[in-house]
Amino acid sequence: MPIRSRRSLLWASIVIRYEHPLNERVRTLLRLEDLFDKVAFFSAQEEPYDHHAALVTLFEILDVTGRADMKSELLQELDRQKQALELLRKSPENPEGGLDEMLNDIQISSQDLRTVAGKIGEPMRDNEWLMGIKQRVGIPGGACEFDLPSYRYWLHLDPEVRRSDLDEWIATLLPIEKSFRILLRLLRDSGKTDNYTANKGMFQQMGAGRMAHLLSLKLDESMACVPEISAHKFALTIRFVVSSSTQKTRLYEEDVEFELTSCTF
Structure with missing residues (x-):
């Protein structure tokens, strides 16, 4: 499933926003x-x-x-x-x-x-x-x-x-x-935001994708990793992998702090 990214300015740090649709209509x-x-x-x-x-x-x-x-x-x-x-x-x-x-x-x-x-x-x-x-x-x-x-x-x-x-x-x-x-605009404005930490690059939450239609994840640009999101009605799983254009995909084995917004029509 595709992940879209956008840059934005949050306080003094630069973050990248990754949006992940949870149904075909939002996609x-x-x-x-x-x-x-x-x-x-x-x-x-x-x-x-x-x-x-x-x-x-x-x-x-x-x-x-x-x-x-x-x-x-x-x-x-x-x-x-x-x-x-x-x-x-x-x-x-x-x-x-x-x-x-x-x-x-x-x-x-x-x-x-x-x-x-x-x-x-x-x-x-x-x-x-x-x-x-x-x-x-x-x-x-x-x-x-x-x-x-x-x-x-x-x-x-x-x-x-x-x-x-x-x-x-x-x-x-x-x-x-x-x-x-x-x-x-209506979908994004409906978002509920929380801060999380992915332990050694892995994060899982049960039932997180049951009601949401769109997930928006913000990550500090200085973190050399990108999220791979898998979500369904039973669980949300996010793997943070090393960002590299020359190496095979591998897990980012450090803790990752991120902001997650769940949006629902």
Whole structure:
């Protein structure tokens, strides 16, 4: 199962955050977040190779969102979260108006998603030129100039022209981006955090994965190890292994202090 990492600043020390999804739905949301972040970065650049990377990443998003039920699943989850927040808003412990902004964001996102006709990214899927490129980039070296001369021409256009095209294609995917970012924000904000120590690189907790949908682990950057997480409804196991690009995987045989957050929808 994949582990995503992010850098952040915590007090005076630099930590790395590793996120581990515990079901397929959250795994898909994290993959989409990663892909959309890459598209935003590469499309903002000037060079042809950057815009090629942005387009290839857009094709990956089309593959991830290719299921016919993707849109309905997102709408169902948004509706479920809206109902939960409506109940919470009526609680006397909730500050007046404290959830109004989030509820409004959910309402707008749901409306935008409902206006999407067909599959997510349907305009891109109907573009014969784009689909011809998508088919070729799936082949190692398949996007060479002799295979795709028209694509070669596009990569030599003015950067602003290419960026305008990319923005147009990205726009067809914005409703899904708004939706999954809202859901991930709600999920992360639900987290309960505790500090633990892994004795000689090993940590186990019984029943920790029974209710959680996402685990977020923070580790000091100075620790030359990375977590390998295995979780199910009966137990959570974390092995800290030596971080090395040249050696075989082996256990980090020192105590490791870390912060663990369990997040649940």
